Amino acid sequence: MKNKRMPLIELRNVSKIYTQYGTEIVALNNVSLKVLPGEFVSIVGPSGSGKSTLLHCMGLLDRPTKGKVFVEGRDTSKITGKEIATLRGKKIGFVFQNYNLIPRLTVLDNVILPGLIIGKDEAKLTSKALELLEEVGIKHRADHKGVHLSGGEQQRVAIARALINDPIVIIADEPTGALDSESSSEIMELLAKLNKDRKVTIVFVSHDLDIARYGRRNILLKDGKIIKDSKESRLEEILKEASKTSKEVWR
């Protein structure tokens, strides 16, 4: 039986170093982090602090230069690219800032797409997708093309799509970055509800401190390092710390 408190994703001494025009850029500097089941984690930090890189490493979209990423205790540094792709498809759901719906597909087809990629049965996927669409409040648009929906509606579809393979964690990169404040609140309410009702583990990045407040655990990142983590500090302390850097460019 699986240990309930075993981290779903664990980063151990992870560094990511890019070389740009001959200069080394340290995007992540020796970061260690555990994401436990049922957590709702927000990652905040100024531009260039390494938020997206951290998310990409957690989502197995990128490999760290140093350190290790464990998914359900499995060391991903020792597996092939093919296995990484399979693991990513089965274990992680993605929500992107620009929704990334396939324009020529219907809402329903967009939702079942990740399931088809990992070889699940289309009929079962369709019935599950309709349930998910109902849950995110967009079932009535199932047969519409994704591009004909509003930003908020598209992001709801993207959330349903992220849930189709029952991932262990949803990784959301600026999920409200392209939305107005009303739609942003709706999307965050939806994510919070999914976390609360379905116990879906969610990690999201946001440059908006008000949006970051939706997270039940908040992490502040600066210069590729975790400065504060609400596991040890209270949210208000983090926000206070974040406000010190408010003169820096946030995104």
Next chain:
Amino acid sequence: MSISRSFAWGEIKEHKFIYAIIIVVIGLTMTSFILENAYLNYMMQVVNDTTKILTADAAITSPECNIRDLYGTQPTIENAREIANRIEKALPEYKTAIRVTAQATYGAGASGEAVDGCTIQGINPEEDEKVTNIKNKIVEGRFFEKDDPILRGHTPLYIEVKGPGNLPDFTYGSGQRLLKYDKPYPIIVGATAAKIHPSIIKVGNVLNIIISTSGRGTKYATVTVKIIGLYESGTPTLDAMIWFMHADSLREIKGYGEIKGNEWHIPGVGTFRGFCPIEVDRNIGDTILVKGPEPLHQLDPIGQAEQLKNALESIVPGMKIFSWHDLLVYAAGSMQDVVTIMLWGSMAVTLLLCGAAIKYVMDSIVIRKTREIGSLKAFGARDRTIFKIFLYQGLFIGSLAGILGILISVLVMNIINWYGVSVQFIAGTQLDIGFVVNWLTIVIALVLPVLLSILAASMPAKRASMLPPVEALRKGEMAL
């Protein structure tokens, strides 16, 4: 349908206009390929059917001769007469004629005429008439007569040159000067040559020609000839190339005989030393033509041609025997080769352009769809899945183009065959012949565009599949 095939088809539908153009262009190229091949097959059928109607005759040459030499000069057969007699004795219903052959150039550079070439066939008029019925083909002037000055008791001016590049230096020089008092050899010229060079090729004209006297070697003779007649064989291209002299004239020029003395006396002109009179040897020739009995319709004259060859081989073992069917097949084959080279050349250019277009379109799709590729990878798509999305596009495009090409070809051929293609032969027999398509052509027409499209697609496919997911997502964002 797999995710790769489904996405590939989706991409094709999304880019249907540009892909439709490419598919139509490749399809039409394949149509052209199939129709040309069908036409070539049709030509071979015509050759076979022509052989059925016309003749089953043969030509015997020395063993080192190849079929191409039948249009030029054949190597000497020292015992040609003996061979001809042997055949006539063994096969009394067959007729034979010995020919002497040479290649020549003519023209009048000084008067602005271009230098041209011809093959001269030396014939014994009476003997050849029985085999080829050549006298009936004279359209202007006359045929050879008994009192024609076939032999003048001299050898013409011989010049050895080191290479063809030296030819113009002597062609219009010394030969013309030395022979201007000579009585020319009579010659019969193809009517097409007269149309090409009307100022110098006409009945009654005298001109100097350079004859190659040593087969493929470099020994030439300059002789003066007088055009006594024009002939039409029914094949204009042959009538531009093939001229006729008396066989003995050519024997004299080529030195087939015994040289007597070392002086040449021209009455009323003088005596020239070093130009030796020759007594020609009529046993020597270059080719022996054989005329078989007239084939009857529907009796398999192609098989008869083979029978004739077999019979002759037993009579004259070791000699090279070509039937007219061989010649027709060779002639059609030569045309086929030219058409095939042109066909493949034009097809290669079109297909390369289409391949480049496919690659260009897919490259642009990869750039525009970078974010989509990144998303698919984020959802668990493997590199191979992405690779196959583009490869399947190539497969679909190639298959559609091939099928389109085949369908159009079948349609065109059916329409043409519906109205009928018929050939009116000389004998008055009419054959209805349709396009003939073989399976190999159909397979090539299907496989070639598929291979091309897959090859063209493989480069963008590789590029797309190798995109790291995070890079694809980031570049996709930038491309927005």
